[in-house]
Amino acid sequence: MIYLFDDNEFGQMSSNYGVDMLEELSNFPKLIKHINKVAKNEELDDMLKIATAIFIHASFSPSKLKDYICKKAEERHIPLVVFTGQEPTTIWDDKNPKIIRKIKKDRFYHYLIPFLKHCQEYPQESLEIRKLVFGKNYEVEKSLIIQDRLGLFLSFRTDIFNYESDFKISTQERKDLLELFFFLYPENYEIEFLNFHNRFKNQQTDARSFFIEIKNLVSTIIHIYE
Amino acid sequence: MNNQIAIIEEHKISLGEKFGFTRLEYLQEVTDQKIDEWINQIFDQHSTIEKIIIPARLGKDDTDYTGLRVGLHIRLTKRLNAKRLIPIIFVSEQTKSEIISNQIENNKEKTGYLLFTPGVKLVSSFDIKTAAETFNTTISEHEMKILVLPKLILTNQREQGHQLANEWGAFRLAKFAGKELTTLKLPPDLYFKYQFAKTDINIQPQKVSFIGLEKKGCNALLIDDYAEKGWAEVLEHILRSHINPHRSKLEIMTNFEDAYASQNYEDKDIIFLDLRLKPEEDKASEWAQTKLSHPWINFCVGSRKLWG
Numbered sequence: 141m142i143y144l145f146d147d148n149e150f151g152q153m154s155s156n157y158g159v160d161m162l163e164e165l166s167n168f169p170k171l172i173k174h175i176n177k178v179a180k181n182e183e184l185d186d187m188l189k190i191a192t193a194i195f196i197h198a199s200f201s202p203s204k205l206k207d208y209i210c211k212k213a214e215e216r217h218i219p220l221v222v223f224t225g226q227e228p229t230t231i232w233d234d235k236n237p238k239i240i241r242k243i244k245k246d247r248f249y250h251y252l253i254p255f256l257k258h259c260q261e262y263p264q265e266s267l268e269i270r271k272l273v274f275g276k277n278y279e280v281e282k283s284l285i286i287q288d289r290l291g292l293f294l295s296f297r298t299d300i301f302n303y304e305s306d307f308k309i310s311t312q313e314r315k316d317l318l319e320l321f322f323f324l325y326p327e328n329y330e331i332e333f334l335n336f337h338n339r340f341k342n343q344q345t346d347a348r349s350f351f352i353e354i355k356n357l358v359s360t361i362i363h364i365y366e
Numbered sequence: 367m368n369n370q371i372a373i374i375e376e377h378k379i380s381l382g383e384k385f386g387f388t389r390l391e392y393l394q395e396v397t398d399q400k401i402d403e404w405i406n407q408i409f410d411q412h413s414t415i416e417k418i419i420i421p422a423r424l425g426k427d428d429t430d431y432t433g434l435r436v437g438l439h440i441r442l443t444k445r446l447n448a449k450r451l452i453p454i455i456f457v458s459e460q461t462k463s464e465i466i467s468n469q470i471e472n473n474k475e476k477t478g479y480l481l482f483t484p485g486v487k488l489v490s491s492f493d494i495k496t497a498a499e500t501f502n503t504t505i506s507e508h509e510m511k512i513l514v515l516p517k518l519i520l521t522n523q524r525e526q527g528h529q530l531a532n533e534w535g536a537f538r539l540a541k542f543a544g545k546e547l548t549t550l551k552l553p554p555d556l557y558f559k560y561q562f563a564k565t566d567i568n569i570q571p572q573k574v575s576f577i578g579l580e581k582k583g584c585n586a587l588l589i590d591d592y593a594e595k596g597w598a599e600v601l602e603h604i605l606r607s608h609i610n611p612h613r614s615k616l617e618i619m620t621n622f623e624d625a626y627a628s629q630n631y632e633d634k635d636i637i638f639l640d641l642r643l644k645p646e647e648d649k650a651s652e653w654a655q656t657k658l659s660h661p662w663i664n665f666c667v668g669s670r671k672l673w674g
Binding site: 274 | 379380384397398421422423425427429430432435457458459460472473474475490491494523556
């Protein structure tokens with residue numbers, strides 16, 4: 141069960157997001173539960189025992205209770221998302237990919253229902269908060285980020301590009317490339333990637349041409365998922 | 367080494383080194399407060415910068431186009447003076463239209479409109495060097511006012527809009543009164559900077575209308591929880607500089623309890639009363655009607671202070 145802690149003091153959940161969020165949440169009774177106030181500590185401990193994720197408003201009061209909930213979620217490795225009206229950009233935890241320290245509240249609610257629909261549709265998948273942050277077009281959005289990242293990297297390597305050394309195992313660039321193949325061929329991405337890898341391992345190519353290959357991969361991903 | 371061109375970079379990528387640009391290491395600063403401090407520091411340390419290259423996305427898994435946010439801070443930070451008008455080259459493989467569509471579709475802040483203003487160019491990674499050599503469009507103050515600011519769309523990101531409205535109102539009134547505030551620091555919110563930049567277009571210090579208290583001086587009372595954040599300073603300035611410098615005075619109350627307990631209203635010439643005085647928000651009007659028979663009360667709320 142996902143627990144959503146929002147005191148909803150002024151009824152914002154019903155009036156601020158285009159749809160009545162409380163009504164929308166009621167469509168997912170087995171998946172998410174909204175908590176506007178914690179009456180007893182025992183009640184909270186019971187929730188934390190079965191929580192699959194904690195989503196909590198940064199100003200959930202009292203603040204000590206909010207801090208306690210966040211601390212417990214971290215200790216128990218429960219995915220945690222803190223949403224707030226204060227920060228314009230998304231702040232991930234430096235070390236733990238299961239934690240988002242801050243995400244803009246409007247954006248959180250904008251993505252929440254599509255995220256819950258996805259969870260309901262694919263109950264076998266483990267809950268990934270990345271999909272909440274990137275929205276329903278996670279694969280497209282992430283591919284575009286990878287494209288920008290690899291573009292900068294390859295333009296830096298223009299005169300000295302070497303596929304094997306620049307895309308070594310365990311480098312971020314290799315992981316990014318592999319992720320594109322995962323989006324393209326979820327069933328057999330390792331085999332497809334190996335074919336690609338072998339092709340470029342034995343082939344002289346320059347950074348710009350290699351980047352065109354990457355752009356083609358991203359275009360195909362966009363075509364598949366949009 | 368071309369130290370007049372700077373590039374913001376992360377980790378091991380060093381186009382700055384490769385092309386001889388000044389490398390500015392991005393420090394994963396994503397809040398307005400941090401970005402504001404960071405860009406002020408950059409331009410203090412590198413006074414020779416005449417052009418800047420910024421990846422549209424900065425930071426780990428950046429879905430928010432934080433680079434565009436940094437660019438907007440450069441354009442809207444008044445302290446940077448002429449440096450805020452330098453050419454900005456953004457780097458992304460997406461087109462301007464794709465970035466804006468992405469922001470609209472995904473309910474993000476519309477920072478992408480900056481890309482449609484003069485003095486800004488969007489290029490692919492492989493075109494950085496050419497763009498750095500050929501793109502030299504520094505904008506003028508006039509272009510900033512008529513071609514840049516009207517095209518930007520920025521919205522308030524603070525949950526507590528009331529606080530921002532108060533700060534903004536104090537600055538705006540100070541501008542009318544020709545007063546530089548010392549008790550309130552300019553908030554680093556992008557939205558605030560944007561409003562402040564736009565306001566300069568229209569607002570000049572205003573002349574006052576005399577209200578008949580020039581000899582006696584004005585004895586005023588301000589009841590406002592934000593009194594110490596700019597309001598008292600600017601109101602006191604108006605009373606002293608435009609009515610009577612020696613005999614005007616301003617008494618301050620910052621909470622409803624003090625105001626309610628006090629009976630000393632009869633000798634006041636004017637009372638400024640915050641209608642949303644905490645903790646009894648929205649009851650100030652009712653209270654004023656029952657407790658006061660004072661003829662001259664100026665009701666204030668944040669939004670009125672903001673736009674009034």
